Amino acid sequence: xxxxxxxxxxxxxxxxxxxxxxxxxxxxxxxxxxxxxxxxxxxxxxxxxxxxxxxxxxxxxxxxxxxxxxxxxxxxxxxxxxxxxxxxxxxxxxxxxxxxxxxxxxxxxxxxxxxxxxxxxxxxxxxxxxxxxxxxxxxxxxxxxxxxxxxxxxxxxxxxxxxxxxxxxxxxxxxxxxxxxxxxxxxxxxxxxxxxxxxxxxxxxxxxxxxxxxxxxxxxxxxxxxxxxxxxxxxxxxxxxxxxxxxxxxxxxxxxxxxxxxxxxxxxxxxxxxxxxxxxxxxxxxxxxxxxxxxxxxxxxxxxxxxxxxxxxxxxxxxxxxxxxxxxxxxxxxxxxxxxxxxxxxxxxxxxxxxxxxxxxxxxxxxxxxxxxxxxxxxxxxxxxxxxxxxxxxxxxxxxxxxxxxxxxxxxxxxxxxxxxxxxxxxxxxxxxxxxxxxxxxxxxxxxxxxxxxxxxxxxxxxxxxxxxxxx
Amino acid sequence: xxxxxxxxxxxxxxxxxxxxxxxxxxxxxxxxxxxxxxxxxxxxxxxxxxxxxxxxxxxxxxxxxxxxxxxxxxxxxxxxxxxxxxxxxxxxxxxxxxxxxxxxxxxxxxxxxxxxxxxxxxxxxxxxxxxxxxxxxxxxxxxxxxxxxxxxxxxxxxxxxxxxxxxxxxxxxxxxxxxxxxxxxxxxxxxxxxxxxxxxxxxxxxxxxxxxxxxxxxxxxxxxxxxxxxxxxxxxxxxxxxxxxxxxxxxxxxxxxxxxxxxxxxxxxxxxxxxxxxxxxxxxxxxxxxxxxxxxxxxxxxxxxxxxxxxxxxxxxxxxxxxxxxxxxxxxxxxxxxxxxxxxxxxxxxxxxxxxxxxxxxxxxxxxxxxxxxxxxxxxxxxxxxxxxxxxxxxxxxxxxxxxxxxxxxxxxxxxxxxxxxxxxxxxxxxxxxxxxxxxxxxxxxxxxxxxxxxxxxxxxxxxxxxxxxxx
Numbered sequence: 010x011x012x013x014x015x016x017x018x019x020x021x022x023x024x025x026x027x028x029x030x031x032x033x034x035x036x037x038x039x040x041x042x043x044x045x046x047x048x049x050x051x052x053x054x055x056x057x058x059x060x061x062x063x064x065x066x067x068x069x070x071x072x073x074x075x076x077x078x079x080x081x082x083x084x085x086x087x088x089x090x091x092x093x094x095x096x097x098x099x100x101x102x103x104x105x106x107x108x109x110x111x112x113x114x115x116x117x118x119x120x121x122x123x124x125x126x127x128x129x130x131x132x133x134x135x136x137x138x139x140x141x142x143x144x145x146x147x148x149x150x151x152x153x154x155x156x157x158x159x160x161x162x163x164x165x166x167x168x169x170x171x172x173x174x175x176x177x178x179x180x181x182x183x184x185x186x187x188x189x190x191x192x193x194x195x196x197x198x199x200x201x202x203x204x205x206x207x208x209x210x211x212x213x214x215x216x217x218x219x220x221x222x223x224x225x226x227x228x229x230x231x232x233x234x235x236x237x238x239x240x241x242x243x244x245x246x247x248x249x250x251x252x253x254x255x256x257x258x259x260x261x262x263x264x265x266x267x268x269x270x271x272x273x274x275x276x277x278x279x280x281x282x283x284x285x286x287x288x289x290x291x292x293x294x295x296x297x298x299x300x301x302x303x304x305x306x307x308x309x310x311x312x313x314x315x316x317x318x319x320x321x322x323x324x325x326x327x328x329x330x331x332x333x334x335x336x337x338x339x340x341x342x343x344x345x346x347x348x349x350x351x352x353x354x355x356x357x358x359x360x361x362x363x364x365x366x367x368x369x370x371x372x373x374x375x376x377x378x379x380x381x382x383x384x385x386x387x388x389x390x391x392x393x394x395x396x397x398x399x400x401x402x403x404x405x406x407x408x409x410x411x412x413x414x415x416x417x418x419x420x421x422x423x424x425x426x427x428x429x430x431x432x433x434x435x436x437x438x439x440x441x442x443x444x445x446x447x448x449x450x451x452x453x454x455x456x457x458x459x460x461x462x463x464x465x466x467x468x469x470x471x472x473x474x475x476x477x478x479x480x481x
Numbered sequence: 482x483x484x485x486x487x488x489x490x491x492x493x494x495x496x497x498x499x500x501x502x503x504x505x506x507x508x509x510x511x512x513x514x515x516x517x518x519x520x521x522x523x524x525x526x527x528x529x530x531x532x533x534x535x536x537x538x539x540x541x542x543x544x545x546x547x548x549x550x551x552x553x554x555x556x557x558x559x560x561x562x563x564x565x566x567x568x569x570x571x572x573x574x575x576x577x578x579x580x581x582x583x584x585x586x587x588x589x590x591x592x593x594x595x596x597x598x599x600x601x602x603x604x605x606x607x608x609x610x611x612x613x614x615x616x617x618x619x620x621x622x623x624x625x626x627x628x629x630x631x632x633x634x635x636x637x638x639x640x641x642x643x644x645x646x647x648x649x650x651x652x653x654x655x656x657x658x659x660x661x662x663x664x665x666x667x668x669x670x671x672x673x674x675x676x677x678x679x680x681x682x683x684x685x686x687x688x689x690x691x692x693x694x695x696x697x698x699x700x701x702x703x704x705x706x707x708x709x710x711x712x713x714x715x716x717x718x719x720x721x722x723x724x725x726x727x728x729x730x731x732x733x734x735x736x737x738x739x740x741x742x743x744x745x746x747x748x749x750x751x752x753x754x755x756x757x758x759x760x761x762x763x764x765x766x767x768x769x770x771x772x773x774x775x776x777x778x779x780x781x782x783x784x785x786x787x788x789x790x791x792x793x794x795x796x797x798x799x800x801x802x803x804x805x806x807x808x809x810x811x812x813x814x815x816x817x818x819x820x821x822x823x824x825x826x827x828x829x830x831x832x833x834x835x836x837x838x839x840x841x842x843x844x845x846x847x848x849x850x851x852x853x854x855x856x857x858x859x860x861x862x863x864x865x866x867x868x869x870x871x872x873x874x875x876x877x878x879x880x881x882x883x884x885x886x887x888x889x890x891x892x893x894x895x896x897x898x899x900x901x902x903x904x905x906x907x908x909x910x911x912x913x914x915x916x917x918x919x920x921x922x923x924x925x926x927x928x929x930x931x932x933x934x935x936x937x938x939x940x941x942x943x944x945x946x947x948x949x950x951x952x953x
Contacts, residue, residue, distance in 0.1 A: 124729050124838035125867075147733075167678040178676050180685070181653060196925040202834040203866040204650050205903035206639040206689055207921055208910055208947050209929045213652070213685035217678055234735035257596050261619075263706035263771075265737065299735075301783075304776050311773075362674040366596035394675040395597075431677035438680055449679055453668040456936065457681045463935030464928065475680050 018105030018473035021085050025063050025106050028086035032066055032077060032108065039067040050109040051102050052094040055441045056357060056403070056411050060102040062089055062109035069114050071131075071187060071195060071226030077110055078224065078469075079193030085467050090220040092133065092159030096166055097358055098439030100219055104473035110224065112161055118142050119227070126232045127184055127201060132161020132225050139230075148232040151176035154435065155341055161225045166437035167217030171340070174260075174393030175267040175299065176233060178435065183216050187227035191465040201229060214460070219437055220471035222464045236299035240309045241268070241333050242326030244296065244316045245289040249273055249376070252292050253369035255312075255319040256392045260365065262315075264308055268297040269393040270340055273376065276347065276387035283346030284339040294321070294392070295340050297333070340389075347387045347400040354385075355405040359418050359441075361425035362396040362434025371428055372397060375421055382417055396434035423448065443477040490577030490945035493557050497535050497578050500558035504538055504549060504580065511539040522581040523574050524566040527913045528829060528875070528883050532574040534561055534581035541586050543603075543659055543667060543698030549582055550696065550941075551665030557939050562692040564605065564631030568638055569830055570911030572691055576945035582696065584633055590614050591699070598704045599656055599673060604633020604697050611702075620704040623648035626907065627813055633697045638909035639689030643812070646732075646865030647739040647771065648705060650907065655688050659699035663937040673701060686932070691909055692943035694936045708771035712781045713740070713805050714798030716768065716788045717761040721745055721848070724764050725841035727784075727791040728864045732837065734787075736780055740769040741865040742812055745848065748819065748859035755818030756811040766793070766864070767812050769805070812861075819859045819872040826857075827877040831890050831913075833897035834868040834906025843900055844869060847893055854889055868906035895920065915949040 032040050041047070042064045051059040068074045081088045087107025094101055103109065115131035118139065122128065123146050130139060137157045139150050154163060154170040162168075164186070169178035176182065185199030198211035215223055246252035252271055259266055271294055272280065278290045294316070298308040305328060313324040327333060339346075348356045363371045372388060379386045379399070390397025401417060403410045422432040422445045432438075432445035446454055458476055461468075504512050513519070514536045523531040540546045553560045559579025566573055575581065587603035590611065594600065595618050602611060609629045611622050626635060626642035634640075636658070641650035648654065657671030670683035687695055718724035724743055731738055743766055744752065750762045766788070770780040777800060785796040799805060811818075820828045835843045844860060851858045851871070862869025873889060875882045894904040894917045904910075904917035918926055930948055933940075 122836065122838060124733065125836040126733060127836070167676075167682075169676055173676060177653075180676070180682065181649075190928065194924055194927075196928055197923060198925050198928075200898075200903050200921070201836040201901040202868075202897075202903045202906060203837070204639075204641060204645065204652070204834055204868060204906050206905045206907050206909040207903045207914070208689070208918055208926075209694075209932060210639075210652065210682075210685045210689055211925055211928055213682045214932075217680070217682055222681075234733055236735060261596065261598060261706055263708060300776075301779060303779055304772075307773060307775055362676055364594065364597040364599070364673040365675070366594060396674075396676060425674075429673040431672050431674045431679045433678045434674060434676050435678050437678040442679070446680055449672070451669060452666055453670050453683055454680075455666075456662065456668060456670075456683055459935045460681060460686075460932060463931045 020106050024084035024086045027084040028081050028108060029064050031080050032064060036066055041065045050091050050111065053099045053102055054097050055099045056355070056405060057099045057102060057440055060104045062103035063106045065109045065111055067111045067114055071189065074110055074224055074226050075189045075193050075195050077108060078189050078191070081108055081469055082192055082467065085469060087469050087472050088224065089471050090165065090224045092162030093135065095156035095158045096162060096439060097436045098441035100166065100437060100439040100474060102440055113159065115226070121146060123148060125201060127229055128232055129227065129229050130160055131227060132159060134160050136160060136163065143232065147235050149235050150230060151233045152179055152182055160228055160230065164216050164225055164228055165219050167435070169435045171268045171270055171391060173391060174269055175265060180213060180216055182231045183212055183228055184231055185229035186212055186215055186225055188215055188223035188225050190223050191467065191470050195226070199229070217437070219439065219474050221461060221475050222470060238302045238305045238328055239297060239299055239333060240305035240326050240328040241297035241336065242324055243288060243293050243336060244321050244324040245291055245293045246319070246321040247291065249292045249372050250369040251320045252294050253392065255294065255316050255321055257365055258315045259312060260393055264311055266296055266393060267299040268295065270295040271390040271392040271397065272343065273372070273388040276343060276389050279346040279350050279387050280339050280343060283349050284342055286339060295336060343389045344400060348402065350387065351385050351402040354402040357401045357403060357414055358398055359401065359421065360396060360398045360434050360436045361421055361430060361432060362394060363425050363428045363430030365395040367428040367430065368392060368395050371424060374424055375399065378417060378420060382413055384414065384417060394434065395430065438475045440474060443475065446475070446477055492578050496556035496558045499556040500553050500580060501536050503552050504536060508538055513537045522563050522583065525571045525574055526569050527571045528827070528877060528886070529571045529574060529912055532576045534575035535578045537581045537583055539583045539586055543661065546582055546696055546698050547661045547665050547667050549580060550661050550663070553580055553941055554664055554939065557941060559941050559944050560696070561943050562637065562696045564634030565607065567628035567630045568634060568911060569908045570913035572638065572909060572911040572946060574912055585631065587698070593618060595620060597673060599701055600704055601699065601701050602632055603699060604631060606632050608632060608635065615704065619707050621707050622702060623705045624651055624654055632700055632702065636688050636697055636700055637691050639907070641907045643740045643742055643863060645863060646741055647737060652685060652688055654703045655684055655700055656703055657701035658684055658687055658697055660687055660695035660697050662695050663939065663942050667698070671701070689909070691911065691946050693933060693947050694942060710774045710777045710800055711769060711771055711805060712777035712798050712800040713769035713808065714781070714796055715760060715808060716766045716793050716796040718764045718766065718791070718793040721764045721844050722841040723791045723793055724766050725864065727766065727788050727793055729837055730787045731784060732865055736783055738768060738865060739771040740767065742767040743862040743864040743869065744815065745844070745860040748815060748861050751818040751822050751859050752811050752815060755821050756814055758811060767808060815861045816872060820874065822859065823857050823874040826874040829873045829875060829886055830870055831873065831893065832868060832870045832906050832908045833893055833902060833904060834866060835897050835900045835902030837867040839900040839902065840864060840867050843896060846896055847871060850889060850892060854885055856886065856889060866906065867902065910947045912946060915947065918947070918949055
């Protein structure tokens with residue numbers, strides 16, 4: 010199924026018009042129907058065309074979000090929650106029109122419970138904002154997807170990133186939520202206890218549901234202690250396969266690596282050019298260890314031995330902050346470095362995740378596919394989790410090239426699913442990956458549909474996302 | 482609401498009779514209606530009276546389980562999944578009668594993927610069986626609730642135990658499930674990738690759902706590497722409050738403690754008497770560290786300093802296996818040691834979990850309550866998670882005493898919930914804690930009801946558990 014076929018939702022013109030009328034009156038200047046604002050809220054980083062909402066409401070509280078959903082429920086008008094628009098699969102598009110609820114003004118940090126290693130925030134708080142706020146507490150929020158996303162958006166898409174191998178994903182780091190249901194009721198899921206066996210895990214049901222079941226209006230998040238010491242470095246390998254073997258050994262021996270990132274040969278070339286570095290231009294692992302002075306040294310030494318045993322190295326590591334920051338700045342700039350490989354091109358960032366034993370094969374087949382299709386597409390990956398990204402560079406004005414990239418992505422997803430993996434490790438489904446849901450989940454998709462129908466019977470919550478039209 | 486009021490489910494006599502007829506014919510000797518077998522399958526460790534199923538089917542495959550559910554769906558006959566019956570809140574009782582599906586013959590270990598640190602098992606495999614099987618692989622399954630429970634049952638109740646502070650709970654360690662839905666369809670949730678953002682987290686929805694949404698017929702579980710070295714020991718403290726302060730500091734500084742267990746004064750007295758030990762008879766922490774030789778020594782030293790700074794100690798630790806095993810054997814025998822405090826008494830083991838900052842206050846108030854009510858009830862706790870157990874000893878033939886214990890449990894749960902905690906950290910709701918669901922979850926319980934109604938419209942899946950009758 011091509012991407013363009015899965016993103017249709019019928020417009021309820023009368024309902025949308027009625028909701029617009031009510032909301033304009035209620036929210037005045039905080040409700041916009043101007044095209045520029047609407048276009049900004051349908052910002053998409055895919056090759057999907059933007060599908061604009063009919064209006065954008067800038068809410069300042071959960072009660073206001075609930076009020077809007079109530080109006081929209083009455084008139085069967087779609088609502089699409091919006092953070093800062095860094096999602097990568099068309100999550101904020103409005104295929105059936107409706108109201109975009111902009112949550113960025115809900116950016117208060119409500120509480121930090123240092124003794125409990127948790128905090129309570131509004132959904133518009135970004136991860137950088139939170140970490141700046143935490144700076145003097147000895148704590149930090151470890152999930153880092155690269156972009157300075159909002160925490161509400163990160164929860165909605167079950168985001169993760171470089172630290173997930175040690176600290177988990179948003180699945181593991183959201184303790185509790187406040188959310189507005191499809192009927193406009195405000196509920197609280199979970200609590201501040203670190204664990205619970207009290208009933209259905211609604212928190213985990215809402216994390217990753219991309220606004221299709223409820224709108225997150227408050228999050229209670231786990232925090233981690235800032236490690237006493239950090240060590241890290243870059244380690245070159247003769248092949249992706251050798252690097253992957255080293256990763257498997259590292260994980261298997263329980264070395265508590267905090268980050269272990271693969272960059273393939275093309276990716277390293279891009280990095281060197283963009284960040285003016287002189288790393289060897291073959292596959293490499295970027296690694297980082299958190300712990301005490303003694304343990305980060307021990308971990309780095311052990312990793313060096315593992316790397317050496319797999320034809321890698323030399324592993325040059327440091328515990329100095331400045332050098333580490335240079336290294337991770339380069340890693341974080343991988344997207345821009347990749348783009349610079351082909352000036353003027355648009356980049357499509359796609360991700361899959363496979364069992365780590367299949368990672369080398371999956372990347373090798375993907376590299377072969379890239380070569381065969383004549384694409385330029387560097388690979389970077391959170392390989393401790395078996396998760397990798399391909400940045401496919403394309404001329405977005407060339408329909409033939411878009412078709413080729415779409416075909417490449419379809420093959421990549423089918424490959425990952427065939428290897429008992431998933432069509433997305435951390436970007437989410439949105440519109441872009443709906444076409445792979447059926448092959449990944451089989452009959453379980455009917456259970457998802459039943460949950461969606463039960464919790465959003467009028468299909469007003471971010472419609473046209475996650476679940477493809479029923480007839481396949 | 483008293484326990485006895487929440488456990489009623491109307492019997493569908495005609496449907497049950499019809500299902501019994503079909504299943505007897507189909508399963509022959511593997512289907513029993515004998516009273517002894519039925520009573521064994523309604524085994525309850527609470528003070529709830531046993532409520533027997535009408536028949537017990539010993540299934541040997543997921544396909545057989547699906548077949549039974551299909552028959553029962555046709556006739557609207559309840560089905561109750563059964564492992565080894567170690568659950569603590571009446572989960573396997575049959576308040577509306579029906580069929581107990583005994584899954585213990587489904588005890589095959591289907592695959593161990595050492596490179597991926599995962600395995601695939603049938604639900605009747607017990608954790609000890611799995612760990613014995615893994616002995617030569619360098620891997621182990623870390624979740625240890627004490628009892629040698631089945632892994633299916635542990636997933637269904639979202640179990641955890643002593644290692645959870647480091648390795649997480651069943652929530653974190655189940656990668657994927659095969660399950661039979663209420664209509665008898667077999668679905669697969671999740672996959673073998675370590676993370677995914679592909680749609681609703683059905684795995685987490687089913688983990689902890691206690692057989693009320695689907696019956697688990699296969700599990701893919703995360704495994705951990707056996708640590709190179711283990712150190713541990715017992716550390717006395719002058720008060721629960723001092724011990725708890727030491728726990729908070731330990732967690733907050735990111736010391737990766739593998740186990741950190743509190744036993745209160747009465748608990749230590751019971752332990753000494755039962756296991757013929759001579760620990761000081763005040764509150765103590767049992768701790769264990771996993772890592773390399775160097776790191777477990779460093780961790781133990783650091784913990785000793787933290788303990789000393791909180792008036793605790795001396796902390797005598799060892800990395801010798803024999804001494805550690807003696808220590809943890811004593812800890813694991815805490816239930817029997819507690820029972821021996823009052824010969825002939827029945828023990829009711831209840832658990833709550835609170836934010837760790839509230840733990841000292843919660844235990845202090847609970848100890849005061851125990852004293853005031855004249856109960857004998859030692860306390861042990863997985864305090865790194867804020868989770869603790871009270872073993873209330875009672876004469877099960879004395880209705881007045883049962884009432885008092887029930888009152889005590891109600892106050893304990895209300896206290897935990899008021900402290901932003903939960904009425905159960907790891908035992909589950911079953912029948913025993915249904916009365917606390919509404920006060921813990923508020924309006925979110927309606928979302929749970931909607932999910933239950935959508936996935937089990939005829940209410941045949943372990944009815945009368947988790948969700949209390951609607952009218953409160």
